[in-house]
């Protein structure tokens with residue numbers, strides 16, 4: 021959703037390439053990632069939120085979405101383990117159907133959902149999905165950034181909403197095949213309260229993010245079309261190829277670098293380096309690119325500004 025026009029990313033994601041490993045092999049490791057400490061802290065918080073057989077989490081869902089909370093021990097926590105991603109998505113769909121048919125509260129801990137992206141299945145793992153007795157399914161995202169006085173960093177909430185909208189979209193695919201089920205377009209964002217380790221939650225309406233994601237998914241060029249244009253024998257196998265071969269393979273697919281990539285794609289350092297070497301104005305931001313129209317490189321802009329190209333009377 022952060023860069024739908026990038027064919028390179030569409031192809032790599034569609035082919036299931038580990039972009040972090042690829043970026044390292046290209047000599048430009050991913051610019052982001054969590055420290056081990058932050059990772060462990062996030063995991064500990066998530067475990068706390070889901071403790072007691074989901075009682076606290078379902079209580080938060082009930083309280084924020086206006087339902088009667090379940091009594092302790094009344095929440096079903098189905099086992100979702102199965103072999104392979106197909107097995108796990110089928111197990112998730114079955115657990116959702118069983119809980120909906122039974123009309124009970126259920127907490128699905130790390131369910132697996134599938135969504136077709138540019139013609140290939142992508143597997144998604146929300147932190148949790150809660151099934152309510154009335155058949156409504158709610159996506160729960162557990163984040164470790166704090167909610168201070170009831171509100172959190174807007175950029176982080178926005179990113180969480182975009183992420184949750186993709187889960188809602190994938191859940192809707194399961195809901196249409198499940199009688200009596202309905203996916204809530206409001207998701208529950210659970211964060212630590214103020215500076216404590218106590219969970220608090222807020223409801224985020226993701227209808228806008230849903231329609232943006234739907235539109236972008238239908239617009240994505242199909243992977244087959246991008247793959248067809250590749251030179252024969254192109255591979256992104258980091259084990260078998262040298263850095264030079266991988267660079268050539270990556271460069272054979274066009275990219276659409278923008279500074280936003282730095283927060284959203286593992287290949288960002290590589291693509292930024294290329295954009296800068298080429299003098300591409302995209303490296304300065306999408307708005308700059310938009311302002312400059314047909315002038316696509318810094319060199320062309322300077323030449324025009326100095327009156328060396330274009331109409332010298334109208335620099």
Ligand code: SF4
Pocket residue numbers: 023026027028029275276277278281285286287288289291
């Ligand atoms: S970093 Fe590169 S591959 Fe990733 S989205 Fe940006 S331009 Fe595309």
